Amino acid sequence: MLLGALTEGAGEAILCTLTSHSTYLHMFPGLVLTSIGFALAGIAVKLPASVDAAEGDQGIAGGLIFSTQQLGNAFAVPVYSAVLATASRWGSGTKDDILAYGFHWTFATAILFLILGSVAVVLLVRTQRSAKPSRRAESTLPVIRIASE
Helix, strand or coil: CHHHHHHHHHHHHHHCCCCCCCCHHHHHHHHHHHHHHHHHHHHHHHHHHHHCCCHHHHHHHHHHHHHHHHHHHHHHHHHHHHHHHHHHHHCCCCHHHHHHHHHHHHHHHHHHHHHHHHHHHHHHCCCCCCCCCCHHHHCCCCCCCCCCC
């Protein structure tokens, strides 16, 4: 989770450097890092949340995960839009310069949320250490053994 947040934050930091004269080549590394970080963090959140659920509860666990994700999106989009609109009022120059200024603040807000999320991960997520064997060890899949000579 932390690796995903760090990677996504690095991409957002690159996007914070965009100007009204930036090309797509300037944006591309930030977009790639942000996408990779988002995927890493998404997998790291979804997998542990559903892997230890009982077979009959995995559908419910998956539904809760995706419902929570949708609630996060429903919160983030208006917040980022409000930051963009408010920050754009403070910018100066051409329309493109003003919009770039607003995006700087929007990407900085995304970095702030990543920092807050990372702090939450460090404080709240813990590794499970129990005597009970993991469900992964109880697999019913056949084991293929290769005989050695």
